[in-house]
Amino acid sequence: DSGVTQTPKHLITATGQRVTLRCSPRSGDLSVYWYQQSLDQGLQFLIQYYNGEERAKGNILERFSAQQFPDLHSELNLSSLELGDSALYFCASSVVPAGNTGELFFGEGSRLTVL
């Protein structure tokens, strides 16, 4: 158990809908990262937050948004869903500040299926 909690574990929805994925980082970790893993694809970096602030942005679609709350949990919002958004979405946390380096602890992921 990495200490990172993601909910829901599985989610099935229809095209055009909106979903919210939730992540609780390890106790004490201030950095939260979101990654998308599609079938036969690697881990695509979406966005990173540190202590409530956005610190780095990857190839995140405009239909997607995220935030980190004062209690450090994070949510990833996916809207106007398309079939191609079906993927495993990982959240990871780290104790080090953005710009520094250290181990990422991944959650179990939220598997999104868009029908």
Added chain:
Amino acid sequence: GENVEQHPSTLSVQEGDSAVIKCTYSDSASNYFPWYKQELGKRPQLIIDIRSNVGEKKDQRIAVTLNKTAKHFSLHITETQPEDSAVYFCAAHNQGGKLIFGQGTELSVKP
């Protein structure tokens, strides 16, 4: 933009043989290079990492080498075992805070 290329995409070895996975990165400011192992249906987990001021690091049967001039780093697994079968991801971390992963290598160790 930042890019990490990883080869091969699949690798099959006999138990006891060595396995080598290679990665190249584009951002010369990258300073941290971790390797993650993802078993089927599981989350990625860190197995070894190396920082830019070091050329080689070893931990039991796994080792990582870094050539900053060539922007190239490699994972070496010796005496492979069936439980080493998994997808391995290299990654590069730049000063902008992004940890960019390679596309992954599916390693299969045949008994």
